[in-house]
Amino acid sequence: MILHGYWRSGTSYRTRIALNLKGLTYETRGVDLRQGAQKAADFLAMNPQGLVPALQVGDAVLTQSPAILEWLEEAHPQPPLLPSGALDRAQVRAMAALVECDIHPLNNLRVLKALREGFDADQAATDAWAGRWVGAGFDALESLVQRQGDGWCWGDQPTLADCCLIPQIYSARRFNVDMTAWPALSAIESRAQAHPAFQAAHPDRQPDAD
The missing domain is CATH 1.20.1050.10 (Glutathione S-transferase Yfyf (Class Pi); Chain A, domain 2)
Known part of the structure; x- marks a missing residue:
């Protein structure tokens, strides 16, 4: 997995926490929002909204941190980040x-x-x-x-x-x-x-x- 994010972005931060809690290995690639890197053509090709984070999982790209966190819980259920009930x-x-x-x-x-x-x-x-x-x-x-x-x-x-x-x-x-x-x-x-x-x-x- 490759996490495209900005170091100070709250949404990137929450995604890193979830990945770490799950014990998953991932590569980090910085997207400097201050320099407008999120509007670069290659990044927009991956995430047309031009926002971070974007998580590459094989050939798929996941965007929007709530969706990423829910996917992590479904695809990697242990340890759980949601209770059972x-x-x-x-x-x-x-x-x-x-x-x-x-x-x-x-x-x-x-x-x-x-x-x-x-x-x-x-x-x-x-x-x-x-x-x-x-x-x-x-x-x-x-x-x-x-x-x-x-x-x-x-x-x-x-x-x-x-x-x-x-x-x-x-x-x-x-x-x-x-x-x-x-x-x-x-x-x-x-x-x-x-x-x-x-x-x-x-x-x-x-x-x-x-």
């Missing part, structure tokens, strides 16, 4: 979607670039924008984790929800969001910092990192 799986997917759908899309690179270029937003304004949506999402996720977690977002083992949460916390800190309001999420972050799969996926450890 249907209702429990739905709860984990809902927590993952809270990040994937309601937080991350509003503070990714192209949205922040649009704020700066189209609305003259400075760094303080973009930080406030990102913090607004991070805060609303983390408020809800904190409550869910306190209800359903036991060391991780759901239960006592990492799930797809944790794959999504940890990169979002990394982004939140980049936007100067104070994490003290969410002790359960911060505790998961501390646990992840000691977990080899999360350590290896960290942006600073990627070959294309600054």
Whole structure:
């Protein structure tokens, strides 16, 4: 497998975590979003949307990190990143979607670039924008984790929800969001910092990192 991604991309980060938790071997190829590498003809031929990540699996190319994570769970079910019960799986997917759908899309690179270029937003304004949506999402996720977690977002083992949460916390800190309001999420972050799969996926450890 070949993972085309950007070292600081939250969606690439969550994909690396899942691959590592599954114990899978993959090659990393950097796509520098700041330089517009995602718009290069060869990359667009592989992923017409021009976004990361893109995961090459033999002759197939998988895009959109939620679909990639679900495929990993189906194709490589051990160790599981979803619980066994249907209702429990739905709860984990809902927590993952809270990040994937309601937080991350509003503070990714192209949205922040649009704020700066189209609305003259400075760094303080973009930080406030990102913090607004991070805060609303983390408020809800904190409550869910306190209800359903036991060391991780759901239960006592990492799930797809944790794959999504940890990169979002990394982004939140980049936007100067104070994490003290969410002790359960911060505790998961501390646990992840000691977990080899999360350590290896960290942006600073990627070959294309600054």
